[in-house]
Amino acid sequence: xxxxxxxxxxxxxxxxxxxxxxxxxxxxxxxxxxxxxxxxxxxxxxxxxxxxxxxxxxxxxxxxxxxxxxxxxxxxxxxxxxxxxxxxxxxxxxxxxxxxxxxxxxxxxxxxxxxxxxxxxxxxxxxxxxxxxxxxxxxxxxxxxxxxxxxxxxxxxxxxxxxxxxxxxxxxxxxxxxxxxxxxxxxxxxxxxxxxxxxxxxxxxxxxxxxxxxxxxxxxxxxxxxxxxxxxxxxxxxxxxxxxxxxxxxxxxxxxxxxxxxxxxxxxxxxxxxxxxxxxxxxxxx
Numbered sequence: 160x161x162x163x164x165x166x167x168x169x170x171x172x173x174x175x176x177x178x179x180x181x182x183x184x185x186x187x188x189x190x191x192x193x194x195x196x197x198x199x200x201x202x203x204x205x206x207x208x209x210x211x212x213x214x215x216x217x218x219x220x221x222x223x224x225x226x227x228x229x230x231x232x233x234x235x236x237x238x239x240x241x242x243x244x245x246x247x248x249x250x251x252x253x254x255x256x257x258x259x260x261x262x263x264x265x266x267x268x269x270x271x272x273x274x275x276x277x278x279x280x281x282x283x284x285x286x287x288x289x290x291x292x293x294x295x296x297x298x299x300x301x302x303x304x305x306x307x308x309x310x311x312x313x314x315x316x317x318x319x320x321x322x323x324x325x326x327x328x329x330x331x332x333x334x335x336x337x338x339x340x341x342x343x344x345x346x347x348x349x350x351x352x353x354x355x356x357x358x359x360x361x362x363x364x365x366x367x368x369x370x371x372x373x374x375x376x377x378x379x380x381x382x383x384x385x386x387x388x389x390x391x392x393x394x395x396x397x398x399x400x401x402x403x404x405x406x407x408x409x410x411x412x413x414x415x416x417x418x419x420x421x422x423x424x425x426x427x428x429x430x431x432x433x434x435x436x437x438x439x440x441x442x443x444x445x
Contacts, residue, residue, distance in 0.1 A: 178200075178249060178250040178252060178253035179247075179248070179249045179250075179253050179301075179308075179311060179315070180247070180248050180249075180301070181245060181246070181247045181248075181294060181297050181298055181301060182245070182246055183243075183244070183245060183246075184204070184206070184242045184243060184244040184245065184246055185242060185243065193237070193238055193239065194237060195214070195235050195236070195237040195403075195404060196235070196236070196237070197232075197233055197234060197235050197236070198230065198232060198233075198234075198248065199232050199233070200232055200248045200249060200250050201229075201230070201231060201232060201248065201249055201250065201251070201267075201271060202229075202230040202246060202247070202248050203227060203228075203229055203230075203245075203246065203247040203248075203318075203322070204227065204228045204229075204230065204244070204246050205225075205226075205227045205244045205245045205246070205247075205282075205290065205294075206222060206223075206224070206225070206226045206227070206228075206240075206242050206243070206244045207224065207225060207243050207244040207245070207287070208224050208242070208243040208244065209222035209223065209224060209226065209240050209241065209242045209243070209244070210222055210240060210241050211238075211239050211240025211241055211242070212239050212240055213228060213236065213237070213238055213239070213240055213279075214235075214236060214237040214239070215228060215230070215234060215235070215236045215277055216234055216235055216236075216277065216396060216399075216400075217235075217399055217403070218277065220278075220279055222240045222242070223281065225281065225282040225284075225287050226279045226280070226281055226282070227279060227280040227281075227282060227322060227325075228279050228280075229270065229271050229280070229322070230271075231271045235400055235404070245294050247294075247297070247315070247318070249315065251268070253308070253312070254267060254312060254315070256308070266344075267316075267319045268344070268348075269344050270319060270322060270323050270326065272344065272347055278329075280322060280325050280326050280329055281325075281329055282325055283325065283328070286321055286324070286325055289321055290318060290321060290322075293314055293317055293318045293321075294318075296314050297311060297314045297315065297318075300314065340377060340380075340381040342367060342374075342377055343377065343378055343381045343382060345367075346363060346367075346374070346378060346386065346389070347389070349363055349366060350363070350389060350390055350393050351393070354390060354393045354394055354397070354416075354417075355394075355397070355415065355416055355417050356417050357417075358390065358394075358417055360374065360375065360385075360386045360387055360390075363386055363390075364386075371386070374386055375387075391427075391431055392431075394416055394427075395428065395431045395432060397416060398412060398416060398424075398428055398436065399432075399439065401415065402436055402439055402440040402443070403439075403440065403443045409421060409424070409425070409436045409437060409440075412424075412436070413425075424436070425437075
């Protein structure tokens with residue numbers, strides 16, 4: 160069970176400065192290392208050797224060697240495993256700092272989206288060797304006296320492209336489609352920005368100059384979900400985070416998420432999870 164009941168979901172402070180860093184797993188530890196926490200940057204966690212489990216947004220994953228987890232800013236995770244490997248942290252600003260490069264760099268943000276549910280990437284042996292070489296190059300560049308942001312960024316770019324290829328291979332092996340419609344990528348960004356205040360499909364459809372029906376058709380083709388389903392998934396996830404990690408009352412959480420009636424919010428939560436907000440909170444802290 161999750162045991163960290165702090166005023167809010169804590170952000171782990173890493174002993175590094177700047178917008179990019181690569182470091183060995185287990186090279187530092189603090190009070191939050193084995194407690195539920197989150198980060199304000201993108202993070203790649205590559206477990207070259209691991210046993211135990213890793214929780215991401217209330218789902219526990221059994222660890223295996225050569226497994227990669229991709230975490231967006233704000234995702235909650237908790238480590239309960241013996242591990243070796245690498246972690247790479249970076250900001251979107253670091254990656255897209257130069258507007259002239261945006262057309263040539265891979266848009267990594269789509270890689271971090273969970274199109275068909277979140278899950279780790281399992282690496283084949285060949286790609287593991289390539290990623291190891293790229294990791295070494297990044298570490299050398301970072302420790303050099305003439306460290307170049309551009310060089311580092313292109314090593315990272317290659318690293319991310321290899322991960323995307325492995326993600327596609329994983330999807331093919333499990334017979335899961337791997338489709339990315341640019342409009343759905345933008346829709347997910349809009350939902351992330353507005354899910355607390357905009358609960359109607361019409362708001363999102365208007366942004367694309369589409370009817371709600373047409374946007375639903377596009378979204379369902381790419382994700383097997385309607386816009387409403389994607390929006391509800393995001394609201395429920397945030398509700399779970401607040402219920403599990405904060406001292407806020409259910410009424411406060413209700414208002415934070417844009418609901419006017421706590422009773423309606425409770426019905427909404429139960430319809431989407433099968434359990435009431437209070438029962439979910441009680442379950443997390445038995």
